[in-house]
Amino acid sequence: MSQTALNRIYITLSGLVVAFIVLPLAIIVWSSFFANRILTFPPSGYTLDWYRRAWEMDAFRDGFLVSMQTAAVATCISLALGIPASLAIVRYPFPGRDFIQTLLLSPMIVPGIVGGAALFIAFIELEVLFDAQIAGTVGGLLMAHSLIALPWTVRLVTASLTGADRSIEEAAASLGASPLVIFRRVTLPSIRSGVIAAALFSFVISFIDLEKSLFLVGPGRTTLQIALVNYLEWNLDSTVAAVATVQIFIIGALLIISDRYAKLSRVF
Amino acid sequence: MSDVVLRSIVKRFGTTVAVDNVSLNIRSGELVAFLGPSGCGKTTTLRMIGGFVGVSEGRILVGGRDITQLPPSRRNMGFGFQNYALFPHMSVAANIAFGLEMRRMPKSEIQRKVNAALDRVRLRQFSERLPKQLSGGQQQRVALARALVIEPDVLLLDEPLSNLDANLRHEMKNEIREIQRTLGITTIFVTHDQDEALSISDRVVVMRKGRVEQDGTPNEVFDTPKSRFVAEFMGVTNLLPGRLEQGGRFRLASGDVVPVASGTKAGDDMIMAVRPERIELRDTPSGDDGSLKAEIELATYRGLMIDYRVRTSSGIALTARRPAPAVGGPEALPHGRQVGLSWQADAGVLVPAGEA
Numbered sequence: 001m002s003q004t005a006l007n008r009i010y011i012t013l014s015g016l017v018v019a020f021i022v023l024p025l026a027i028i029v030w031s032s033f034f035a036n037r038i039l040t041f042p043p044s045g046y047t048l049d050w051y052r053r054a055w056e057m058d059a060f061r062d063g064f065l066v067s068m069q070t071a072a073v074a075t076c077i078s079l080a081l082g083i084p085a086s087l088a089i090v091r092y093p094f095p096g097r098d099f100i101q102t103l104l105l106s107p108m109i110v111p112g113i114v115g116g117a118a119l120f121i122a123f124i125e126l127e128v129l130f131d132a133q134i135a136g137t138v139g140g141l142l143m144a145h146s147l148i149a150l151p152w153t154v155r156l157v158t159a160s161l162t163g164a165d166r167s168i169e170e171a172a173a174s175l176g177a178s179p180l181v182i183f184r185r186v187t188l189p190s191i192r193s194g195v196i197a198a199a200l201f202s203f204v205i206s207f208i209d210l211e212k213s214l215f216l217v218g219p220g221r222t223t224l225q226i227a228l229v230n231y232l233e234w235n236l237d238s239t240v241a242a243v244a245t246v247q248i249f250i251i252g253a254l255l256i257i258s259d260r261y262a263k264l265s266r267v268f
Numbered sequence: 269m270s271d272v273v274l275r276s277i278v279k280r281f282g283t284t285v286a287v288d289n290v291s292l293n294i295r296s297g298e299l300v301a302f303l304g305p306s307g308c309g310k311t312t313t314l315r316m317i318g319g320f321v322g323v324s325e326g327r328i329l330v331g332g333r334d335i336t337q338l339p340p341s342r343r344n345m346g347f348g349f350q351n352y353a354l355f356p357h358m359s360v361a362a363n364i365a366f367g368l369e370m371r372r373m374p375k376s377e378i379q380r381k382v383n384a385a386l387d388r389v390r391l392r393q394f395s396e397r398l399p400k401q402l403s404g405g406q407q408q409r410v411a412l413a414r415a416l417v418i419e420p421d422v423l424l425l426d427e428p429l430s431n432l433d434a435n436l437r438h439e440m441k442n443e444i445r446e447i448q449r450t451l452g453i454t455t456i457f458v459t460h461d462q463d464e465a466l467s468i469s470d471r472v473v474v475m476r477k478g479r480v481e482q483d484g485t486p487n488e489v490f491d492t493p494k495s496r497f498v499a500e501f502m503g504v505t506n507l508l509p510g511r512l513e514q515g516g517r518f519r520l521a522s523g524d525v526v527p528v529a530s531g532t533k534a535g536d537d538m539i540m541a542v543r544p545e546r547i548e549l550r551d552t553p554s555g556d557d558g559s560l561k562a563e564i565e566l567a568t569y570r571g572l573m574i575d576y577r578v579r580t581s582s583g584i585a586l587t588a589r590r591p592a593p594a595v596g597g598p599e600a601l602p603h604g605r606q607v608g609l610s611w612q613a614d615a616g617v618l619v620p621a622g623e624a
Contacts, residue, residue, distance in 0.1 A: 167353035170320050173340040174347040175367030175418060185366075189357040 032241035039236050050242035060243055063227030071206040074145035078202045082153030090161040108151035112211030119144050120215035136218030144212050149202030160194025193261035200258035204251050270331030270421040271296045278325035279312050286312045288478035297452045301465035304475035310458045318347050318424050330421055346415030348425040352407045354399035360410050361395040367418035385413040405436040425457035441468055474498050496619050499541040505587045506542040522582035524560055527613040537621040546615035547588035550608035559608035564601050574600055
C-alpha cells in the first residue's frame with residue numbers, strides 16, 4: 001500500500017475517534033437550545049429559555065455553589081497534603097516509599113462508586129465509635145473530595161519535582177538559606193507550573209465527581225452532579241443539557257489553562 | 269580568610285568507598301585544584317567540604333573550627349556549581365542579593381554590595397535580566413559574583429569551566445585567578461582537565477580511586493610524577509619498564525641501557541617515564557654517544573609540533589615531539605629515516621612498576 005493511502009486511512013481513523021468523543025458533547029450543546037418541551041428530535045425551534053430556567057432552579061444554583069466551594073476547599077487540602085508528600089517521595093529514600101506513593105495514587109485506581117461506598121461505611125463505623133455525625137456532613141464530603149483530588153496533585157507535583165534542578169536548592173543552602181526558606185523561595189517557584197496545573201486539575205476532578213459524592217452528601221447540600229441526576233429521574237427536558245453545556249465550557253477552559261502549565265501527556 | 273584541613277576523610281555510599289582516607293592541609297589564600305578522571309572522588313570531596321554530602325569518617329576544619337557536622341547554610345562557603353545553578357525565576361541582581369538577604373543585611377547595604385559585585389564581574393547593565401537571557405559565560409560570572417558577595421571563608425568551584433567553549437574558558441580561567449588573587453580567598457576547584465589545573469592553581473591534588481595520588485605544585489606534579497598514573501595523566505606517553513642498576517644506569521626491558529639522574533636503590537623494577545618533548549632525535553644514527561638507533565615509523569603534524577612515532581632497533585616504540593620546521597626550512601624527518609635517539613638523564617623520571 002502506498003504511503004498516501006496509509007496516511008489517508010490514518011487520518012480517517014483519527015477523525016472517527018475524535019468524532020466519537022466530541023459528538024455526544026456537541027449534541028448536548030445543540031439540544032440545550034431546542035424549544036421542544038420534552039427532549040425530542042427534530043427540534044421544533046430554538047430558545048435560550050433552558051439556561052434561564054436552570055439558573056432559576058434552586059437545586060441547580062445551590063448545587064453549583066456547593067460544588068464550587070467543595071472543589072475549592074478540596075483543592076487546597078490536596079495541595080497542602082500533596083506537595084509535602086511529593087517532596088518526601090521525590091527527595092528522600094525512606095523505607096516504604098513505593099508503598100506510600102501507590103497508596104496516594106490509589107484513589108485514582110479504585111472505582112469511584114467503590115471508594116464512595118467504602119468511605120460511607122467507614123464514616124458510619126466511626127459515627128458509631130465516636131457518637132458524632134460524619135456521613136452527610138460538609139466535613140465528610142470534603143474528605144472524600146480531597147481524596148479524589150490528591151492522586152492528581154501528587155502525580156503532577158512529583159513529575160515537576162523530578163524534573164527540577166536540585167543544585168539551585170544547594171546553592172540557596174550554601175548562601176545561608178534554611179530549609180523552609182529554600183522551599184518557599186527556591187523550590188516552590190521552580191515547580192510553580194506543576195502546582196498550578198495540579199490545583200486546576202484537582203478542582204476539575206472534584207467538581208465533576210458524581211460517584212464518590214453519591215453516598216456522602218447530606219440533605220440540602222447536594223453537589224451539582226447529584227442535583228442533575230435527581231432531576232433526570234423525573235424530568236426529560238433541556239434544562240440538564242443547558243447545565244451540562246455551562247459545565248463543559250468551564251471545565252474545558254480550566255483544562256486548556258492547566259495544559260499551558262503542565263502537559264498532561266508528559267505526566268501520565 | 270581561612271585554611272582548610274581535611275583529616276582522614278572517608279565517604280562510603282553503601283559498600284562502595286567513594287573517598288578513601290583523604291587528608292589535606294590547604295593554606296589560607298591558596299588556590300588548589302582537585303584533579304582526576306571521573307569517579308576519582310574529587311567532586312565528592314568538594315561536596316563534603318561544602319556540606320552537601322555527609323562525611324562517613326574524619327573531620328573537616330576551616331580556620332581551626334570543626335565544621336564536619338554543620339549544614340551548608342552555616343558554613344559560610346561560596347559554592348560554584350557546574351551548571352551555575354542560578355535561580356531561574358530571579359533577576360541577576362536578585363540572585364546576587366539572595367545570600368545577603370539571608371544574612372539580614374539592611375536594604376541599602378545589600379544594594380551597595382550587589383552593585384559592587386556586578387561591577388567586579390562587569391555585568392552592571394544586566395542586573396535586571398533573568399539568567400536564561402544571559403550567555404554561558406555571563407551566567408558563570410553571575411554565579412561567581414553570587415558566591416563571592418557573601419564574603420565566604422572558602423570558595424569551592426565544581427568544574428567551573430567545563431560548560432564553556434574554548435575561548436571563553438581561557439578568559440574565565442584568568443578571571444577566576446585574578447579575582448581569587450585580589451580577594452586572597454582560599455579556593456578549591458575540581459577539574460578533570462590537567463591544563464586547567466596546571467595553569468591557574470598554586471597546588472594540584474591528583475586523585476584516583478578515592479585517594480590522593482600526588483599533591484604538589486603544578487611544576488612538581490608535571491615534572492616529577494610519583495606514579496605511572498600521574499605520569500600518564502600529565503601526558504607522558506613513553507613509559508618504559510626496566511630495572512635500576514648500579515652507577516646511575518637504567519636497563520630497559522629491551523636490554524638498552526640509559527642514564528638516570530637520581531636512583532632509588534638498585535635492583536628495583538621501575539618504569540621510566542619520558543615526556544615526548546624531551547626526546548631528542550639526531551639525523552645520524554651513530555650509536556657511540558649512548559644514543560639508541562631507531563627508525564621513524566610515522567610523523568603526525570600537529571601545528572607547532574610534529575609527533576614522531578619511532579621504533580628502536582631493540583624494538584621499543586616511543587613518541588618524540590619536536591618543533592615543526594618552518595616553511596622553507598629543513599624538512600621534517602621522513603618515514604623510514606634512521607635516527608639516533610636520546611634524552612637527558614633528568615628527563616627520565618622513575619615511577620614504581622606494578623599496577624597500571
